[in-house]
Amino acid sequence: MASSGTSAASGELFKASAAARVDWVDYAKGICIVMVVMMHSVLGVELAAGETGFMHVLVAFAKPFRMPDFFLISGLFLPLVIDRDWRTYLDRKVVHFAYFYVVWVTIQFGFKAPAFAAETGWRDVGLLYLESFIEPFGTLWFIYLLPVFFIVTKLTRKFPPLAIWLAAAALETARITTGWTAIDEFCARFVYFYSGYLFAPYVFALSNRARNHPARAVAALATWALVNAGLVAFGASEWKIVSLMLGFAGACAIITSGTLLARAHWCNFLRFCGEHSIVIYLAFFLPMASTRTLLLRTGIIPDIGTVSLIVTIVGVIGSLAIWQAALRLHADFLFERPDAFWIAPKKAGPVLQPAE
Numbered sequence: 326m327a328s329s330g331t332s333a334a335s336g337e338l339f340k341a342s343a344a345a346r347v348d349w350v351d352y353a354k355g356i357c358i359v360m361v362v363m364m365h366s367v368l369g370v371e372l373a374a375g376e377t378g379f380m381h382v383l384v385a386f387a388k389p390f391r392m393p394d395f396f397l398i399s400g401l402f403l404p405l406v407i408d409r410d411w412r413t414y415l416d417r418k419v420v421h422f423a424y425f426y427v428v429w430v431t432i433q434f435g436f437k438a439p440a441f442a443a444e445t446g447w448r449d450v451g452l453l454y455l456e457s458f459i460e461p462f463g464t465l466w467f468i469y470l471l472p473v474f475f476i477v478t479k480l481t482r483k484f485p486p487l488a489i490w491l492a493a494a495a496l497e498t499a500r501i502t503t504g505w506t507a508i509d510e511f512c513a514r515f516v517y518f519y520s521g522y523l524f525a526p527y528v529f530a531l532s533n534r535a536r537n538h539p540a541r542a543v544a545a546l547a548t549w550a551l552v553n554a555g556l557v558a559f560g561a562s563e564w565k566i567v568s569l570m571l572g573f574a575g576a577c578a579i580i581t582s583g584t585l586l587a588r589a590h591w592c593n594f595l596r597f598c599g600e601h602s603i604v605i606y607l608a609f610f611l612p613m614a615s616t617r618t619l620l621l622r623t624g625i626i627p628d629i630g631t632v633s634l635i636v637t638i639v640g641v642i643g644s645l646a647i648w649q650a651a652l653r654l655h656a657d658f659l660f661e662r663p664d665a666f667w668i669a670p671k672k673a674g675p676v677l678q679p680a681e
Contacts, residue, residue, distance in 0.1 A: 348596065349532055350398060353583030355592075355599030357395040359641060360387045362609050365464060366637040370617050370629060378630025380637070386554055389562045390575020392467075393517040397576045399471060400478070400521030401528060407479055416669035418475035422468045424666050428659065429607045430454075430462045436611070437463075461506045464610055468603075470510055474518045486523050493519050497572075498565050517572060531577060535584040542581050549578045598641065604660055605644045612643025 364387070367380045406414065434454050441450045461469040481489050493516035501512040521528065535542035553571060556562045562571055583599075586592050598605060616639040620632045651659045664671075 348587040349536075349580070349584040350401070351583075351596045351599035352586045352592070353394070353398055353579050353599065354602045355595035355597070356579055356582060357391065357398070358598055358602040358605050359595065359637075360391045361395070361467075362605065362613065362640045362644075363387075363637045364391060365609075366613050366617070366640050367633040369613070370621070370633045370636055373617060373621055374629050374632070376629055378628060378633050380630045380633040385557055387575075389553060389557065389568060389571035390579065392514060393572030394576040394579040395467070396474070396514045396517040397521035397528075397573075398580075400474070400518040401525050403475070403478060403522040404525055407482055407522070413669040414475075414479060416667060419472040420666065420668055421662060422472045424662050425603070425607060426465055426468050430457050430465055432659075433463055433465065433610060436614075459507075464606070466506050466510060467606065470507060470514070473507070473511060474515060477515070478519060478522055490516065490519055490523060494569060497569055500565065516569070517576065520573070528580060532580055532584045535581040536588050539585055539588060542585055546578055546581055546585075549574055553578075598645075601645065601648065604648045605641055607660070608644035608647045609640040611647065613637075613640035616640070616643070 363380070364384050367378075367384045371377050371381060406417065409417075431454075434457065438450050438454075441453060445453075496512040497514075497516045499512065501509060503509055553562070553575060556567065556571065561567055586595065613636055616636045617632075620626055620635065626632050626635070648660055651657065657663075
């Protein structure tokens with residue numbers, strides 16, 4: 326969900342105008358955001374129903390790489406902007422996400438406040454709301470954590486990169502559990518974000534190879550899928566070191582998949598989802614939760630796997646429908662940062678183009 330206004334050429338980290346987009350990145354982001362919605366939808370349905378369905382297998386398969394890939398892509402274009410002045414950098418990488426976090430944590434909390442009040446009283450509800458600015462609320466922890474990653478990476482850019490990467494890898498392997506989401510997820514995910522920043526040229530080289538040798542890329546994807554599925558099935562995907570390796574392997578697989586889809590111009594809906602991944606991420610909770618409640622209470626569909634699939638689809642499409650409704654109702658502030666909340670001059674919008 327980090328901005329991706331860039332282009333690439335021959336495996337190098339793009340040197341063209343920052344106003345261009347790379348098609349495969351949007352495909353990869355689209356795959357990621359759909360997997361995120363699927364995970365929340367499936368686990369939410371299964372928790373409420375007290376049983377699992379066939380979609381559980383897909384969620385388990387994607388667990389080793391779902392968030393690693395998202396964070397790696399979020400750091401991929403950071404080399405372009407990391408040396409900007411602090412005012413511009415903070416505007417793009419901190420204020421941007423902070424604005425949407427405040428808006429949408431308030432919206433999400435508003436929907437859940439009555440249930441909280443019924444359990445603990447309205448006074449505690451107010452305290453819970455304030456706590457959400459320390460402890461990320463619900464599904465919004467990703468955009469809460471991204472500004473932290475951006476700041477840490479800029480502050481440490483003059484340190485030896487290898488030392489930073491090794492420290493980040495050690496944090497992931499340490500499996501730190503404090504009970505605080507921001508701390509625990511920082512330790513578990515920073516290595517992937519920093520890798521996107523540090524190894525961006527190699528990521529683009531991988532994409533170029535996949536684009537130029539699609540048959541080999543498909544064979545590599547098939548091999549990866551078998552290995553990943555096997556390790557998940559045997560429980561080995563949770564082992565230390567193995568989880569780190571699977572995170573990177575899965576990220577490479579999603580990048581390769583995005584490249585192949587872009588090359589063939591297939592599944593353009595995924596590209597569209599990737600272009601608007603922040604829209605889906607912010608708004609999917611409402612159609613997801615309402616559809617889950619409706620289907621489970623009515624019992625109109627008895628199969629939990631089918632219910633999970635429908636909830637996932639409605640979560641994705643419903644969030645895009647909310648976005649369109651907001652634009653038509655002049656509620657743009659829900660998805661576009663108003664001028665009053667910019668602390669640096671605006672940038673031109675990116676234009677999609679294929680990587681060469």
